[in-house]
Amino acid sequence: MSDYDLVIRSGTVLDGSGGEAQQADVAVNGGVIAAVGRDLGPGREEIDAQDMLVTPGFVDVHTHYDGHVTWENRLRPSSCHGVTTAIMGNCGVGFAPCREQDHDTLIRLMDGVEDIPFPVLAEGLPWTWESFPEYLDVLAGRDYDMDVGGYLPHAALRVYVMGARGARREPATADDIERMCALLEEALDAGAMGIGTSRTLFHRASDGSPIPTLDATNDELLALARTLRKAGKGVFQIVEDVHLPGKDVSVLRQLAEASGRPLTFSMGTGNSGPQIWPQLLQGLEDANAAGVTIKGQVMPRAIGMMLGVELTLNPFYTTAGYRE
Known part of the structure; x- marks a missing residue:
């Protein structure tokens, strides 16, 4: 027996x-x-x-299955490699909230940022939602071979609230920010893991336009961070060019302190070289020692990147002349 x-x-x-x-x-x-x-x-x-x-199942904290989960049940290759939970909505890209007239805007953004082809997303996305809670309801009605969760994507939120102004990266007004915070609170109540955003030059739509959140002000991000504090839940996920000259982790610490919640960011480097690592790691150590939770996301294996003057990853993107 x-x-x-x-x-x-x-x-x-x-x-x-x-x-x-x-x-x-x-x-x-x-x-x-x-x-x-x-x-x-x-x-x-x-x-x-x-x-x-x-081992226990792995939690992949940085995925972009936002589209795939609306038409696929098996989330491969992650589920074939010991991952049992995948978190979406990273980098501020995703597909909710979204009005019909902005479908192509968000598809082009995902196409450019994550190289998921426009035709695949345009054909596969059913768009049976508008709000983020409605998007979660769609996912809740489906079966998967692993658990999924998602951040509210800031780029989608910005375009939803501000329309073309948001896509053009215009400054958000006080009313815009208030509306974004209200929608974030609604998303958190519905089950969002937090909010994901990006202010990196790396992230561009397939038409070459920068991500709508690139020029989001610290005031805008701090307001969203304070919404997490008010809700008492959620994670603040961000991609920020902390390795560029003149930048450091201080803005990450400000956001984490304002939210009172964990903050996670993508740790990477560019042409500035490895000399930034001691300062970066010291800043993280100091913050965490003070009770401010900031976690760097790192890749468990080496990867390769293709750079080119006409590609998303331009080898000169860290230079002052290119940024101008």
């Missing part, structure tokens, strides 16, 4: 707590871990995990 539904035998167990790896069996009953230890009783099904790692 079996003691368990499933026993994973003799694997190298990393339980996610930060402790040392241990060789152990993992037993499962009713889809829940029932025991971890050596020489556990028999299972109805057994897997030999000798010389293999046994």
